[in-house]
Amino acid sequence: MQKRIIILLVAVLGLSMMRVQAQDPMFSQFYANPLYLNPAMAGTNICPRLAFNFRDQWPSMPGTFLTYAASYDEHFDKIYGGIGVQFWGDRAGEGGILNTYNVSAMYSFMVKVSKKFNMRFALEAAYRNKSLNKANLTFGDMIDPRYGFVYQTNEQLGDIDQINSLDFSFGFLGYTPHLYFGLAIKHIATLNFGKTTGYSFINPDADGKFYDNIKYTAHIGANFDLKRKSKKETSFGDISISPNFIYEHQLGFNYFNEGLYAKFYPFTVGVWCRHGLTYKYNYDNYVPRPDGTGVDTIPSTGKIFNSDAVIFMFGLEYDMFKVAYSYDLTISRLASATTGGSHEVSVQISLPCPKKRKAIKDLKCPSF
Numbered sequence: 001m002q003k004r005i006i007i008l009l010v011a012v013l014g015l016s017m018m019r020v021q022a023q024d025p026m027f028s029q030f031y032a033n034p035l036y037l038n039p040a041m042a043g044t045n046i047c048p049r050l051a052f053n054f055r056d057q058w059p060s061m062p063g064t065f066l067t068y069a070a071s072y073d074e075h076f077d078k079i080y081g082g083i084g085v086q087f088w089g090d091r092a093g094e095g096g097i098l099n100t101y102n103v104s105a106m107y108s109f110m111v112k113v114s115k116k117f118n119m120r121f122a123l124e125a126a127y128r129n130k131s132l133n134k135a136n137l138t139f140g141d142m143i144d145p146r147y148g149f150v151y152q153t154n155e156q157l158g159d160i161d162q163i164n165s166l167d168f169s170f171g172f173l174g175y176t177p178h179l180y181f182g183l184a185i186k187h188i189a190t191l192n193f194g195k196t197t198g199y200s201f202i203n204p205d206a207d208g209k210f211y212d213n214i215k216y217t218a219h220i221g222a223n224f225d226l227k228r229k230s231k232k233e234t235s236f237g238d239i240s241i242s243p244n245f246i247y248e249h250q251l252g253f254n255y256f257n258e259g260l261y262a263k264f265y266p267f268t269v270g271v272w273c274r275h276g277l278t279y280k281y282n283y284d285n286y287v288p289r290p291d292g293t294g295v296d297t298i299p300s301t302g303k304i305f306n307s308d309a310v311i312f313m314f315g316l317e318y319d320m321f322k323v324a325y326s327y328d329l330t331i332s333r334l335a336s337a338t339t340g341g342s343h344e345v346s347v348q349i350s351l352p353c354p355k356k357r358k359a360i361k362d363l364k365c366p367s368f
Contacts, residue, residue, distance in 0.1 A: 043082015
């Protein structure tokens with residue numbers, strides 16, 4: 001068993017060295033969207049779980065970002081692990097100029113190391129479609145000084161308006177009754193199909209293909225019961241706290257998220273601080289050529305330290321339902337008065353679980 005795990009890790013890390021391009025949308029209620037955070041979270045609730053998420057980022061600015069997700073996961077004894085499926089979509093730009101749709105399936109293999117320590121290793125396969133709504137693009141040469149946007153543009157938009165791909169990811173998770181930690185490596189390999197050559201709205205690699213930037217997510221947290229009436233079930237008035245740290249790296253962007261949850265069952269409040277370190281040479285070194293034949297690389301150096309947002313969250317649990325709302329207060333140079341911050345809502349439903357599965361320890365981590 002250990003030999004198989006080592007071989008799997010070596011293979012995944014080798015694939016992760018491939019060069020890739022693009023960046024994923026972001027959620028602030030990390031544990032309310034567990035499969036998006038880490039595919040190894042599939043089955044950690046043991047019982048069947050449904051999760052729904054919606055995020056409206058910077059609603060006061062033109063071309064707001066709308067992101068939504070839905071997922072289902074469950075643990076199965078016969079396959080020694082959990083199965084999960086997820087769909088998410090992202091709309092960016094005025095009227096949805098750039099749209100991304102992703103559907104994935106994952107398997108999380110559970111290893112019971114000891115009575116109090118479990119590990120999970122997961123593989124995820126995803127189908128992704130990226131599309132560009134060229135009809136909603138506007139350029140300077142379309143403007144009439146008197147009548148506004150009335151002319152046809154002479155800009156070369158290229159002959160590609162959508163890209164389809166298969167994408168593969170890996171996740172690891174370890175947890176005890178009070179501590180949990182994990183690592184997710186997204187987009188370790190991408191297979192494009194259909195027409196993917198020529199200049200388009202996503203920067204191609206040297207071979208003319210289009211890729212998603214590899215994304216690393218490392219997370220660690222703990223759960224401490226301050227007051228608990230019963231060891232078997234959660235009761236009204238039980239009190240616990242949960243400190244957490246999440247690090248994300250993609251396309252030269254490094255995000256550090258520090259958070260703390262306080263639960264007075266059935267209520268939960270949380271606060272997170274998100275800040276980043278950006279390497280400029282990975283941020284702005286691709287410049288489209290005027291004739292539309294490709295891109296040029298413009299060297300750029302330096303780092304940007306950025307305090308992005310403070311996130312406030314409130315959640316409520318009742319029976320099988322968990323509902324939460326969070327608000328990202330922008331503290332960067334893009335003030336909240338300009339962006340409108342970000343709003344996020346999540347709903348989770350825990351379905352009835354067979355009694356024999358209740359003997360397996362679930363993951364004790366925040367729900368939001």
